[in-house]
Amino acid sequence: xxxxxxxxxxxxxxxxxxxxxxxxxxxxxxxxxxxxxxxxxxxxxxxxxxxxxxxxxxxxxxxxxxxxxxxxxxxxxxxxxxxxxxxxxxxxxxxxxxxxxxxxxxxxxxxxxxxxxxxxxxxxxxxxxxxxxxxxxxxxxxxxxxxxxxxxxxxxxxxxxxxxxxxxxxxxxxxxxxxxxxxxxxxxxxxxxxxxxxxxxxxxxxxxxxxxxxxxxxxxxxxxxxxxxxxxxxxxxxxxxxxxxxxxxxxxxxxxxxxxxxxxxxxxxxxxxxxxxxxxxxxxxxxxxxxxxxxxxxxxxxxxxxxxxxxxxxxxxxxxxxxxxxxxxxxxxxxxxxxxxxxxxxxxxxxxxxxxxxxxxxxx
Numbered sequence: 622x623x624x625x626x627x628x629x630x631x632x633x634x635x636x637x638x639x640x641x642x643x644x645x646x647x648x649x650x651x652x653x654x655x656x657x658x659x660x661x662x663x664x665x666x667x668x669x670x671x672x673x674x675x676x677x678x679x680x681x682x683x684x685x686x687x688x689x690x691x692x693x694x695x696x697x698x699x700x701x702x703x704x705x706x707x708x709x710x711x712x713x714x715x716x717x718x719x720x721x722x723x724x725x726x727x728x729x730x731x732x733x734x735x736x737x738x739x740x741x742x743x744x745x746x747x748x749x750x751x752x753x754x755x756x757x758x759x760x761x762x763x764x765x766x767x768x769x770x771x772x773x774x775x776x777x778x779x780x781x782x783x784x785x786x787x788x789x790x791x792x793x794x795x796x797x798x799x800x801x802x803x804x805x806x807x808x809x810x811x812x813x814x815x816x817x818x819x820x821x822x823x824x825x826x827x828x829x830x831x832x833x834x835x836x837x838x839x840x841x842x843x844x845x846x847x848x849x850x851x852x853x854x855x856x857x858x859x860x861x862x863x864x865x866x867x868x869x870x871x872x873x874x875x876x877x878x879x880x881x882x883x884x885x886x887x888x889x890x891x892x893x894x895x896x897x898x899x900x901x902x903x904x905x906x907x908x909x910x911x912x913x914x915x916x917x918x919x920x921x922x923x924x925x926x927x928x929x930x931x932x933x934x935x936x937x938x939x940x941x942x943x944x945x946x947x948x949x950x951x952x953x954x955x956x957x958x959x960x961x962x963x964x965x966x967x968x969x970x971x972x973x974x975x976x977x978x979x980x981x982x983x984x985x
Contacts, residue, residue, distance in 0.1 A: 625654065629675035635716040639709040640674030646686050646706075647672055650693050661685060677713055679729065680954050707933070711956035726961045727832050730953075734824040741818035748811040755804040762797040769793075820945065827950065827968065834964040834971075851897035851973045852876045853966060856886040856913065857931070858905045862955075866900065869959045870966055883908030887916055890923045897973035898966055903932040903944070911947045918948040927969050931955055 625647070628640055650657060654672070658665035663682075670676035683706060687698045853875050855866050863879045870877060878893065880886050883905055890896065899917070903910040910930055918924045927950040944952035951965060 626669055626673045629673045632674045633713075633716045635709070635712040636674045636677070639677075639706075639713040640672065642706055642709055643678070643683065643686065644672050646690055649690050650686075657689075660689075679726070680707075680710060680956070683710065707956065714956050714958060724832060724835055726958050727828055727835070727964070731825060731828040731832070734821045734828060738818050738821035738825060741814045741821060745811055745814040745818060748807050748814055752804060752807040752811060755800050755807060759797060759800050759804060762793055762800070766793055766797065824950070830968045830971075831961070831964040834967050835960060850875045851895045851970060851977075852878050852893055853970075854886060854889055854893075854896045854899045854901075855879045856881075856883065856899065856901040856905070856910070858882060858902065862902065862931075866962075869962055873963060873967060873970070875966075875970065882906075883910070883913030883916075886913055890917065890920070890926070894922065896923075896926050898969040899926055899928045900962075900966070901928055901930055903930050911943065914947045914949065924948075927951075927972075929953065929965060929969075931957065 625644055628637060628644075632640065647654075647657070652660075654669050655665045658668045661668075667676065668682075671678040671682060687703060687706075691698045853870060853873075855863060855870075855877060857863050857866070857879075858881050860881070863881070867877055867879060875897070878889055878896075880889055884907070886899070886901065901910045901913060905913075910932075914928050914930075917926065917928065928948060929951040930944045930947075930949045931953060932944075933955045941952040950969075953961075
């Protein structure tokens with residue numbers, strides 16, 4: 622088994638601690654870096670940099686390590702172990718956060734959204750062709766059935782004889798009905814594919830704006846911050862998380878409204894009507910993030926306020942799909958990158974100001 626490269630030089634204490642923990646996990650797999658990279662379809666050089674501390678891995682890479690280690694040992698990973706490494710990861714993110722890391726995160730999200738868009742587009746084309754074929758076949762059957770019906774009406778006295786001559790009428794009717802059912806099903810699937818593609822395209826546009834906000838921060842918000850800047854609503858039942866989010870977003874010079882439950886979030890939205898974005902934890906007691914989002918989207922006054930879900934469960938497709946289905950515009954896992962979060966909020970603030978300016982111009 623190939624040995625791991627030495628830890629990188631001049632590592633921050635937090636990065637060194639995380640790298641050491643990841644190396645211990647990886648060594649428990651008893652496999653080479655190259656072989657494990659091939660198993661997980663990753664670049665071996667990048668994986669090696671994750672393990673020597675010179676590059677911060679996405680949280681999903683660490684969760685994959687936990688999964689593979691549990692499978693190799695035949696024992697489940699404890700919650701304590703995951704939370705311990707999560708703490709190391711959060712410290713490393715805070716210590717080593719940079720625009721480069723944020724750009725990598727947003728570019729990965731952009732790639733994911735682009736892949737969904739392309740797949741939905743291809744599926745939409747296939748469904749569209751199939752639907753067109755069924756439609757043409759139905760039209761052909763309708764013509765043939767109309768011809769038979771016309772013949773029956775024109776020669777009522779020969780109805781029995783005609784029915785015997787055209788004994789396939791019932792068969793044609795059954796075939797037409799089956800095709801109509803299939804056409805309805807294909808039409809429904811086509812609508813879903815188009816909706817998925819539209820949503821993915823919208824996410825792509827947002828992520829591109831967020832990348833621009835990191836590369837050119839001044840362009841993300843007006844040069845002079847007006848006194849009536851829109852607010853940001855932060856929803857999390859953990860006080861430490863609220864404090865951390867306040868510290869990260871405090872540099873944007875916007876009013877931050879923090880609440881610790883879904884019910885308090887709904888009340889805040891009744892008390893204030895100028896939120897640019899809502900940042901909401903998924904896992905909360907009594908009313909979780911999904912349920913809270915459903916209430917927000919049902920209210921005409923608040924249904925257009927964008928929601929960013931934060932979760933400690935990871936950003937796997939199943940969870941993110943549920944988040945987008947609940948009406949979220951973004952779904953990111955904890956611990957999050959501060960630069961990426963500021964870019965996301967700055968872009969949604971800019972969009973809110975653009976819309977507000979458009980409404981003002983329309984009125985005047």
